[in-house]
Amino acid sequence: xxxxxxxxxxxxxxxxxxxxxxxxxxxxxxxxxxxxxxxxxxxxxxxxxxxxxxxxxxxxxxxxxxxxxxxxxxxxxxxxxxxxxxxxxxxxxxxxxxxxxxxxxxxxxxxxxxxxxxxxxxxxxxxxxxxxxxxxxxxxxxxxxxxxxxxxxxxxxxxxxxxxxxxxxxxxxxxxxxxxxxxxxxxxxxxxxxxxxxxxxxxxxxxxxxxxxxxxxxxxxxxxxxxxxxxxxxxxxxxxxxxxxxxxxxxxxxxxxxxxxxxxxxxxxxxxxxxxxxx
Numbered sequence: 482x483x484x485x486x487x488x489x490x491x492x493x494x495x496x497x498x499x500x501x502x503x504x505x506x507x508x509x510x511x512x513x514x515x516x517x518x519x520x521x522x523x524x525x526x527x528x529x530x531x532x533x534x535x536x537x538x539x540x541x542x543x544x545x546x547x548x549x550x551x552x553x554x555x556x557x558x559x560x561x562x563x564x565x566x567x568x569x570x571x572x573x574x575x576x577x578x579x580x581x582x583x584x585x586x587x588x589x590x591x592x593x594x595x596x597x598x599x600x601x602x603x604x605x606x607x608x609x610x611x612x613x614x615x616x617x618x619x620x621x622x623x624x625x626x627x628x629x630x631x632x633x634x635x636x637x638x639x640x641x642x643x644x645x646x647x648x649x650x651x652x653x654x655x656x657x658x659x660x661x662x663x664x665x666x667x668x669x670x671x672x673x674x675x676x677x678x679x680x681x682x683x684x685x686x687x688x689x690x691x692x693x694x695x696x697x698x699x700x701x702x703x704x705x706x707x708x709x710x711x712x713x714x715x716x717x718x719x720x721x722x723x724x725x726x727x728x729x730x731x732x733x734x735x736x737x738x739x740x741x742x743x744x745x746x747x748x749x750x751x752x753x754x755x756x757x758x759x760x
Contacts, residue, residue, distance in 0.1 A: 543581035614637035
């Protein structure tokens with residue numbers, strides 16, 4: 482059972498709890514990105530089981546007519562084991578989800594996984610005519626070039642600042658620099674992308690800037706925020722007509738969700754602290 486210190490940030494341990502949370506958010510015009518917690522498996526059976534769970538979840542989303550999609554971590558569905566395991570499980574998930582009209586996001590993890598993740602996204606973006614999305618991280622120096630490649634593909638791209646503590650030779654490490662780069666990359670995306678931009682940020686300045694870019698370029702966009710973080714702002718944006726998606730984790734591995742955020746970057750310790758004190 483998830484204790485009260487964490488249930489503001491995790492929808493529950495079961496798919497049923499996550500689906501109920503999605504229903505409640507849909508009633509407030511907020512769409513949902515459902516993520517089963519889990520990552521870095523050492524056993525193929527565990528990766529296959531989570532892939533099966535995502536397939537079941539896609540079928541449930543379609544059956545219940547939820548305004549929801551799914552988001553998978555590459556290491557959760559086999560990348561920690563082999564590139565082939567990841568590709569095979571992702572292909573299974575995307576095939577079923579696409580048959581049911583359910584969108585699939587592929588999360589981005591640390592930098593050694595970037596190329597295989599982008600390659601897999603490109604394949605499925607072309608095969609499904611854009612029924613998949615991928616996350617890219619503004620703190621990586623390579624991201625501007627990656628976005629130029631992705632702009633030519635169908636599908637959506639989520640831009641985040643980046644939560645992983647990457648080496649300085651491949652990543653920007655100063656917050657002010659990452660903010661500057663994030664703004665520059667957002668501007669490029671609104672100019673170059675046709676299928677929409679996903680603004681993965683809780684930063685009010687970035688959300689406001691996205692609205693300005695939308696007014697200038699007319700590019701469709703959505704704002705994505707985590708469950709339990711600036712939720713009133715999410716509801717306010719939705720009420721104003723902005724497409725808002727809440728990233729909703731669920732599952733028995735809830736403790737690892739908090740531990741990972743603390744481990745990835747020291748600044749994320751504040752996130753866990755807020756969870757502990759219930760704020």
